[in-house]
Amino acid sequence: MTDGERANLTRWRSDDQAGHQESYFLKGNSPDLRRAFWLKYTLLSPRGRPRAAVAEVWAVVFDRETHAHVAVKETYPADGAELAREEFHLRFDGSELGTGVARGRAAASGGDAIAWDLRFTTRSAPLQLFPFAAMYELPVPRHKLVSPYPDERFDGTLTVNGETIAVEGWRGMQGHNWGSEHTYRYAWAHCNVFAGEPEDTYFEGFSGRVKMGPIVAPWLTMMCLRLRGEDIYFRELRHVLNRSVEVGYYRWRFTAADERWTLRGELEVQNEDVVGLYYVNPYGSTTHCLNSKTARCALVLERAGGGEEARLETEAGAALELGTTDPDHGVRMYV
Numbered sequence: 001m002t003d004g005e006r007a008n009l010t011r012w013r014s015d016d017q018a019g020h021q022e023s024y025f026l027k028g029n030s031p032d033l034r035r036a037f038w039l040k041y042t043l044l045s046p047r048g049r050p051r052a053a054v055a056e057v058w059a060v061v062f063d064r065e066t067h068a069h070v071a072v073k074e075t076y077p078a079d080g081a082e083l084a085r086e087e088f089h090l091r092f093d094g095s096e097l098g099t100g101v102a103r104g105r106a107a108a109s110g111g112d113a114i115a116w117d118l119r120f121t122t123r124s125a126p127l128q129l130f131p132f133a134a135m136y137e138l139p140v141p142r143h144k145l146v147s148p149y150p151d152e153r154f155d156g157t158l159t160v161n162g163e164t165i166a167v168e169g170w171r172g173m174q175g176h177n178w179g180s181e182h183t184y185r186y187a188w189a190h191c192n193v194f195a196g197e198p199e200d201t202y203f204e205g206f207s208g209r210v211k212m213g214p215i216v217a218p219w220l221t222m223m224c225l226r227l228r229g230e231d232i233y234f235r236e237l238r239h240v241l242n243r244s245v246e247v248g249y250y251r252w253r254f255t256a257a258d259e260r261w262t263l264r265g266e267l268e269v270q271n272e273d274v275v276g277l278y279y280v281n282p283y284g285s286t287t288h289c290l291n292s293k294t295a296r297c298a299l300v301l302e303r304a305g306g307g308e309e310a311r312l313e314t315e316a317g318a319a320l321e322l323g324t325t326d327p328d329h330g331v332r333m334y335v
Contacts, residue, residue, distance in 0.1 A: 019047030019282025028172030036293035193317030
């Protein structure tokens, strides 16, 4: 079993009384940055009611030129899902995901439908933002995330309302997250489509605020920049709070620093290129995920002693997800 397959192994158990949500997701951007896709396979088990668990298949295709994004979701009883425990493979009704392959279909009640038949490379090593492996096994933090394949290429087809879109060499990734709840407030981003950059350069980062009873903790931030084959992490516990973070409904700005490097970043997107999604937590509340896969991203990496090392930009090739419990964000909610 490869490291990527191990990072993808399913954590859900059918008798879990504590409540559990687990998602596998894929995103890809077309070479011209006009289109992007986001696919998600989810298991959701309500707290104290494991027999009510469901399997969900989500799909969004973004069109930055027309802003006519299409978003669909289908839900099935989880007891009908096929999950391979000793290898990475799952099937929810007619949709499946395995190492290097994703196929499926989903339709909305309004008539929109998306189907996909994709293959993707599995050459990159897993990216773990948490500093210690034990954090992926302990109850806290309550939401875990890892990218088994953070820098890959996709080929195949997407079919959106009958129109077939050829996917040829689209850059993207495959991620995995799980836990007993979604983070109370968060920003997550990924980009491996920087203008003029060679292979083996990508960024992934996360800022989150955890709620403990009535208390909301300060922003905690972890990120990694892989620059031309070298990994630069900002994730040590003594540095996690040493961040300047601003999270809005359409923007995430940050400064991350350690003894060697300072990374400054800004990701932003326009309202018309955001798809709002309802994420139900295992204990019943709902998180609004403001989701875009065509966001602008600008990063500047500087050496601690002074001097710019790299400036990375994409006009519309970044994934940006902003999670909130505030419904007054002004984003259209799709599914």
